[in-house]
Amino acid sequence: MTETRRFVLAPMDGMTRASFRLVCFEYGAEGATTEMIQSLALGRAKRRLSDTFAETMVRLPGEGNLAAQLIGSVPAMMGASARKLTDMGRFDAIDINMGCPARKVVGSGNGSALLKDPDRALAVMRAVRENTDLPVRLKLRLGWDPEHITAPELARAAGELGFESVTVHGRTRTQMYSGDVDIDGIRRVVAATSIPVYANGGVTRARDALSFLAATGAAGVSIGRAALKRPWIFDDIRRLEAGEPVTERDAGERVRVLERLAALACGLRPEPVAIAEMRKFSAWLLNGLTGSADILKALNTVVTLDNYRALMDTYLNTLIRENDTQIHPELAGEESLDTV
Ligand SMILES: Cc1cc2nc3c(=O)[nH]c(=O)nc-3n(C[C@H](O)[C@H](O)[C@H](O)COP(=O)(O)O)c2cc1C
Structure with a gap:
């Protein structure tokens, strides 16, 4: 089967909830994955269905191809969780997390810890495969460390088990x-399996995404942190490919995106919680605009969507009045100095 999705949003814990995913889809992301869902939590879903969890499991109208990501290392639990996610009837695929490097996660044998235990990794993959009729995907790193590069062998196994695709973050757990x-490590994964491989890691701008795709020979590219600061990166990629000009987005567009994100998040979670979480997105998207530091400070006391909108509208109007709606690279934090 030819893979038609090429540029997709990478799963990010605390970030790739329905509201943010939809914004990325609206900018042309061709697929997304929920943040990781613990097989244990899902097994006890009735007690654990907190607001956060609920927004992860929601699928908003307008979202495109969406995988639910499971993390865990007990095959029976992963199988049961895969079945529960399937029964919800709202996901297009199930993705298995074998990449998370967090100490707490690997300490209990989950995430990238499975990269150094291929037998258990295979048992988990089989359990998920056997308990769903949805396509199954695998997300992993190259290996635990340079001495234990297991991604090619696991990707080959994924192909043999009939998985739909593999996403490989081109780093080891120790990195x-x-x-x-x-790049060569990713190429070896591509060569090891017949199913589509998505290259992941380190894309900051649209043109990186295109060169990463070409250099790795992958079927697609999965974009994480860059999308948090530039959810329009997917549209930038489309523009680049179409030969259209790609420019920095101005204050008007940034404020519009923030207000959209805030409204979507407030529709899914208690307003004060959703607005508190808008602080990080606001910091990322307003970075480099005149006066953004003051706005971020003022945001600390905002708890309602109406007040969030009012603050942002007033700020934008000031910038428009002063004819100062463009990003100033010299005011931006280091990471956002990259231009598209
Ligand atoms: C805040 C954050 C949370 C993440 N959570 C997950 C997760 O839940 N599942 C997962 O497979 N990867 C997770 N990742 C890893 C990303 O999917 C991706 O592999 C990594 O960030 C490298 O890609 P990037 O350079 O494009 O960000 C997370 C990364 C970040 C920065």
Whole structure:
């Protein structure tokens, strides 16, 4: 089967909830994955269906191809959880997390800990495969460390088990989230399996995504942190491919995105919780605009959607009045100095 989805949103705990996913879909993301869902929590879903959990499990109208991501290492529990997610009837696929490097996660044998226990990893993959009729996907890192590169062998097994695709973060567990992404390592995963491989790690701008795709020979690219700061990266990619100009987005668009995100999140969670979580997105999207530090400070006392909108509208109107709606790279934090 030819994979038609190429540029997708990577799963991010605390971030890729329905509201943010929808914003990325609206900018052209061709797929998304929920944040990781613990097989244990799902097994006890009745007691654990907190607001946070609920927003993860929601699928908003307008969301495109969506996988639910499971994390765990007990095959029976992963199988039972896969069945529960399938029975919800709202996901297009189930994704297995074998990449999370967090100490707490690997300490209990989950996430990237499975990369150094291929037998258990295979048992988990089989259990999920046998308990759902949805397509199953695997997300992993290259290996635990440079001496234990297991991704090619696990990707090959995924193909043999009939999985739909594999996403590989081109780092080992010991690299955590920094250090060079190993392009050749990803190429070896691509060569090891017949199913589509998504390359992941380190994309910051649209043009990186295109060169990463070409360099790895992957079927697609999965984009994480860059989308948090630039959810329009998917539209930038489309523009680049179409030969259209790609420019920094101005204050008007940034405020519009923030207000959209806030409204969506407030529709799914208690307003004060959703608005509190808007602080990080506001910091990312307003970074580099004149006066954004003051706005972020003022945001600390805002708890309702109406007040959030009022604050943002007033800010935008000031910028428009002063003809100052463009990003100033010299005011931006280091990471947002990248231009598209
Ligand atoms: C805040 C945060 C949360 C993450 N949560 C998950 C997760 O729940 N499941 C997962 O498979 N990967 C998770 N990741 C890893 C990303 O999916 C991705 O592999 C990694 O960030 C590298 O891609 P990037 O450089 O495009 O961000 C997370 C990453 C970040 C930064």
